[in-house]
Structure formats: structure tokens, C-alpha cells
Amino acid sequence: MIRYIGKRLLFMIPLLLGITVICFAVMRLAPGSPTDIQTQMNPKSSVELQERLRALYELDKPLHVQYLSWLKRLVVLDLGRSFMPDQRPVADKILERLPITILINCLSLFLIMAIAIPIGVLSAVHQNSWFDKATTLFVFAGFATPSFWLALLLMIFFGIHLGWLPISGLRSLNYEYMAPVAALLDLLKHLILPVFISAFGGLAGISRYMRANMLEVIRQDYIMTARAKGLSERLVIYKHALRNALLPVITIMGLSVPGLIGGSVIFETIFAIPGMGQLFYMSVMSRDYPVIMGILFVGAVLTLIGNLLADVSYALADPRIRQS
Amino acid sequence: MFLTPWPIREFDNHENELDAIWIAIMRRSELIGRFAANKMAVAGGIIVLALFVVSLLAPWMSPYDPNDINLGKMLLPPSPDHLFGTDQLGRDVLSRMIWGSRISLQVGFVATGIAVLIGTILGAISGYYRGWVDAMIMRLVDIMLCFPTFFLILAVIAFLEPSIWNIMIIIGLTGWMGITRLVRADFVSLRERDFVQAARTLGANDFRIIFIHILPNALASVLVTATLGVAGAILTESALSFLGIGVQPPTPSWGNILTAGKDNIDISWWLSLYPGLAILITVLGYNLLGEGIRDTLDPRLKE
Numbered sequence: 074m075i076r077y078i079g080k081r082l083l084f085m086i087p088l089l090l091g092i093t094v095i096c097f098a099v100m101r102l103a104p105g106s107p108t109d110i111q112t113q114m115n116p117k118s119s120v121e122l123q124e125r126l127r128a129l130y131e132l133d134k135p136l137h138v139q140y141l142s143w144l145k146r147l148v149v150l151d152l153g154r155s156f157m158p159d160q161r162p163v164a165d166k167i168l169e170r171l172p173i174t175i176l177i178n179c180l181s182l183f184l185i186m187a188i189a190i191p192i193g194v195l196s197a198v199h200q201n202s203w204f205d206k207a208t209t210l211f212v213f214a215g216f217a218t219p220s221f222w223l224a225l226l227l228m229i230f231f232g233i234h235l236g237w238l239p240i241s242g243l244r245s246l247n248y249e250y251m252a253p254v255a256a257l258l259d260l261l262k263h264l265i266l267p268v269f270i271s272a273f274g275g276l277a278g279i280s281r282y283m284r285a286n287m288l289e290v291i292r293q294d295y296i297m298t299a300r301a302k303g304l305s306e307r308l309v310i311y312k313h314a315l316r317n318a319l320l321p322v323i324t325i326m327g328l329s330v331p332g333l334i335g336g337s338v339i340f341e342t343i344f345a346i347p348g349m350g351q352l353f354y355m356s357v358m359s360r361d362y363p364v365i366m367g368i369l370f371v372g373a374v375l376t377l378i379g380n381l382l383a384d385v386s387y388a389l390a391d392p393r394i395r396q397s
Numbered sequence: 398m399f400l401t402p403w404p405i406r407e408f409d410n411h412e413n414e415l416d417a418i419w420i421a422i423m424r425r426s427e428l429i430g431r432f433a434a435n436k437m438a439v440a441g442g443i444i445v446l447a448l449f450v451v452s453l454l455a456p457w458m459s460p461y462d463p464n465d466i467n468l469g470k471m472l473l474p475p476s477p478d479h480l481f482g483t484d485q486l487g488r489d490v491l492s493r494m495i496w497g498s499r500i501s502l503q504v505g506f507v508a509t510g511i512a513v514l515i516g517t518i519l520g521a522i523s524g525y526y527r528g529w530v531d532a533m534i535m536r537l538v539d540i541m542l543c544f545p546t547f548f549l550i551l552a553v554i555a556f557l558e559p560s561i562w563n564i565m566i567i568i569g570l571t572g573w574m575g576i577t578r579l580v581r582a583d584f585v586s587l588r589e590r591d592f593v594q595a596a597r598t599l600g601a602n603d604f605r606i607i608f609i610h611i612l613p614n615a616l617a618s619v620l621v622t623a624t625l626g627v628a629g630a631i632l633t634e635s636a637l638s639f640l641g642i643g644v645q646p647p648t649p650s651w652g653n654i655l656t657a658g659k660d661n662i663d664i665s666w667w668l669s670l671y672p673g674l675a676i677l678i679t680v681l682g683y684n685l686l687g688e689g690i691r692d693t694l695d696p697r698l699k700e
Contacts, residue, residue: 091540099552217680219632221639222673225659229666240662335547339636343659353548357555357642365552372548380543 074388081384085377092373093147097140100366147370153363163367167349171371173243174341174348177264178333181272182326189276190322193283197318198310200288208280215277220336224270224343231266239263241345267344271336275329282325286318293317320391327383331376431693438689444682452498459492463649472665482667484657490668493649494675500650501679504565504634505627511569512630513623516576521607521615523577524584531581538574546571550633551642559642568630576622583615617694624687628680635676651676 134142146153152163196205232240239245243263244256251259290296291314299313300306337350345351349368356364432438451458460480467487475482481490523534549571557563587593588611596610637643638652639659646653651672658669 087536088540088543091536092543095540095544099549099556213681213684214677216684217628217677219635219639219673219676219680221636222655222669222676225655225662225669225673229662229669233663331543331545335545338547338551339640342640353551354640357551360555362555365555369544369548369552372545373543376543376545 077388078385081381085381088377089374092370092377093144094140096366096370096373097143099369100362101136152367152370155364156361157359157364163363166352166364167367167371170347170349170352173346174334174337174350175375177268177271177340177346177348178330178337180264180268181275181333182329184268184272185275185279185329186326188272189280190283190319192280194287194310194315194318196280197284197287197291205284208284212277212281215273218273220270220274221339221343223273224266224340227266227270228343238266240266243346267340267346270340270343271333274332274336279322279325279329283318283322286321287314290314290318320387323387323390324383327380330379331372334372334375428693432689435689435692437685438693441682441685441687441689444678445686448498448502448679448682451495452502455495455499459489459495461489461492463488463492463496464647465489472661472668474665475667481671482665484654484665484668485661490654490671493654494651494672497649497651497654497672498675498679500561500644500648501631501634501676504561504568505631505683507565508568508572508630508634509623509626511566512572512626513576513619515570516573517580517612517619519573520577520580521584521612524581525588525603525607525611527585534577535581538577541571541574544571547633547636550637554637554642559637559645561644561648564634564637564643565630568633572626572629576619576626579618579622580615583618584611587611587614621687621691621694624683624690628683628687631676631683632680 150164152167154160154162155166192208196202196208199205228240231238239262243260245251245259245263291310296309296314299309304313334350337348338354339350340346341348341350342354349371352364353368355361356368465488467483470479470483470487472485473479473483473487479489479491481494484490484493519534523531550567553567553570554563557567584607593606593610596606601610634643635650635652635655638650639655641653641656643652644650654672655669658665658672661668
């Protein structure tokens, strides 16, 4: 098992290098040089200052030298400083916002599993029943629904029309005066809509996938064997079939990580949640290039970690992978 | 409709050319029949067709000029005069939505076209030549798939101007990986077939074998993925426009009408409801059509 994980980790290295190359290539897309933006905005800048900045970014050196020195700084997580007036290190800015984004993404992954798996299993077991047909309809509608639009509708309905749920931020204004339990409830209330919206995109896909897997497994010989030896239908479905149908879902969960992280830009912007997605959006709007590059890199690394976790849990769940 | 140069392999087996043509015709009518029997697919086809008609006839169908500002009529709720209400500048929402359908159509097709072009060429080269070329291209696909696509698109847009052409190109450039894998898989198995060997014996060069002999047999899966890709591109464009980094006002797009919906969320629900419904129905149409084509071309894949 440890050898397997080690192998996966080694496999990640070329991918990680590739990610840095693409990030670097995107950075070179900037019209002019990154120093122009810093200096043009600043009335105090002089030709001499521009030259110093140029030297700092080593823009006078050939491309591969620039890349290597950028990579060297990346290794120690030195992502440069923000172009914003606060000029804080990019790494700090990202790290303080990362936990809330990861929290919401984990919650929504959990929600997806809790809803999509039962739906998929039930509609496969009762294929062509009204439940199956209704969920198929839901799946097609779900695939086609823009999540930001659903967010708007839910905000209008639950936030404004009914007034049940808050529609922006993570905390109420009087948060500081609340008792701990009330404060936690307040946070949860603020999280309901964002987590649901972030999960919604995955719900349709994963329940569909689960249904297809289950249908495939039910047709296998070993299920027939289980039935033939007289096991109850419940035992056949929930013990023998479900376990095998769940395996590929682990991989799909890993693959859905980039979608979830990418989606965080949308729901964090709509719900004004101070996470990495919102920071990304604000940086794009203000052309804060160091922060943009930092988040692009962090997003790709998070995806890699998600894939690694999926691979490892697959190996834990499936003895065939572990032994080979 | 979606006819591909389909029965290429059939010609090999029939000495009599008339026979072959007859079989080709039968095959086509069979395909059309199977498609017509699939209610979901036909519904999808009708939706897509209707959208084409709407965007083509936009100048005649829209009741008002989409950019006609009328500050006396700001944020009016739906009424017989303005079926879908008016926006924060008094413009007719229905007219803006009708013109917005042109943007969706354009983005959907151009972006998907770029993705299909890149994906098909890379996938064909990868699957036909194998070896180190294949390894390089597949690693590139792996690396590209590590990036949250939406992040990559946003990052590139931050460096370029958010014009409609840039957006179409970027959506295309970040969406070719799935098609590459599909085409590669098809090529890997097709290159071993007898008809490829026959073509090579007859002296066809690689270019001819790849594009004339193998590619037509791999087009079915490309067509399905491309149809679903149009839906994806439309969703992405609307999300970008909604965030204000896509199609820029005053050009109407469904996404940027929704931005106005968000800004006036406490007063005007109609600005949020209708453009979103238009996106939903459009995407649904392309998805149904795509799945319908898949079921028609390859009934074995049907669940």
C-alpha cells in the first residue's frame, strides 16, 4: 500500500512541473511586461524604478532563466506580493481564504454523496418506475440549470420572499454578541444556500453515474449467484451489489474536484463569501497578476491532491488494485 | 441532418457499387427512423431548430430595439406591452433576450468548433502514431485537466480584453481534452483494422489514411461530444457574462441580463427568471439532441 502511494506521488511530479509551465505561459500572455502595470499606476515611478523592477523580475534574462528563478521562489511558496495597495504576500492572502473554500467544497461533496448515491441506487433497482422517470427528468434539468441562476432564484425565494435565509456573507452583523451556539447556528444558516448551490452541479451527474454503475453490477453473474443461493433481495442489493457499484464513484468524486473549485468563483461571488474564489474574482477584476497566478497554481495543486486522495481511497476499497 | 460520410466500410464488402449505394440509403433511412422514434431527441432537435430561427429572425421578432433606453420605463414588471418586463435602463427584456440568443449560438458553435478541431487533430495524431508523440500529448491532456477550467479561463481573460472573440477562443482552447481522449481511443483500435492495412498497401500516405480513411469512422463520437460541448460552452459564456467578464454591455447576452437581475434582486424577479429559463431550455435542447444522436448512431450505448 505504501509503495502504491509512493508510486502515485512520483507520478504527480511531472504533472506538477507541467502545471508550473502552463502557469508561466499564461503569465507571459500579459501585454507588455508585469512591471508596466505597477509603474503606470504609480505617479512616483521613474525610469530608474522601472529598470529596478525589471531586474527584480529578471525580465532582461532569457525565458528559461526567468522560469527557473520563478520556480525556485515557488518551491518556498514565495508567490510574490499583491499589486493591491496593501502589497501583502500572495501566499498569505490565499492561505487566509483557503479554509472556507475547502470547508464549503467538502460539505458539498458530502451532500452530493448523501443525496446522489441513494437516488442512483433506488432508480437503478426500480428501473423504469415512476421514481426512476422522475429522477431522470431531474437529472436532465439539473445538467441544464446554470448554478448561478438557481442561486439567484433561491435568494429571491428563501432570502427575500420568505426571509428565512441570509443571502450574503458568512455572519450576521450582530455576530460578536451571540452566544457560541447561536453563532454556530448563524454560520450554518449562512452556509445552507452556498453549499446547496455548490453541490447542485454534481448532483445530477453523480446520481446518473451511480444509476448506470448499479444497473451494470446487477446484471453480473455474482449477483445471480447471490440470488440463487437464496439471499434476501435486500442483502443482494445493499451488500453485494452496492459495494461494487460504489467503487468507480470514488474516482468520479476525485475528478469532480476541479469543477467544484472552479465553481467556487461563482457562488462565493454571488453570496459574498470571503473565500479563495471571491479573491480570484476580485483579482481578475483589478488585474492583480501575482494573486491570479498564485490562485491558478493553488487550484491545480488542490486538484492533484483530490485525485491522489481518490486513487488512494480506491486502492483501500478495492483489494485488486492494492495487490497488483 | 447529422449524416456523416457513414458507410465507408460497407463499400469494401460489395463488388457491385449499386448494391453498396442501396445499402447506404437503407442505412440512412434506418438511422433517421431510429432518431425520429426517440421522443427526447426529437424534442431536443426542435428546441435547437427553434433557437436557430429566433436568432436568425431577431430583427423582425423582437418587439423593441434591444438597446432603446427609456428612463421613464425603468424596471417595469411583465405586462402586455413588455411581456418579460423592462430592465434598469427601461430596455425591453424580451427584445434583449431575442438578440442575446445570437450570442449564445455564436459562442456555442465557434468555441466548440475550436475545441473539436484541436481535439480531433491531437487525438488522431496521438492514436495513430502512438509512441512518444502519444505519451507527450496524453501528458499534456493530464496536465490541462488538473486546472479547474473556470480558473484557467478567468486567468487568461484577466490578461486579455474580455471581448466576445477572446471568450470564444478561450473557451475553445480550454475544452479540447475530452475530445482528444475520445478520438485517440477510436484511432488506437481503428488503426489495426484491415481496411487501414489495405489503404496502406495501396500506397496511401499517413495524412490520407488518418483523414480520409480512419477519421470518418471516428466522427460519431466526436459529433455527440461536440453537441454536448455546445451546451457546455453556452453555460460557461453565460457564467462569465454574469460575472461581468464575458460579453460586455450594451451587447445583450443572457448572462449579462442576469447581472442586472442580481443588482436589482429585491425588486425585479423577472430580470432573473426569464434569461435563466432561456439558458436552461437551450442547454437542455443541446443535451437531449446529443444523447439522441448517440442512441441513434450506437444503440448499444443506450442504457
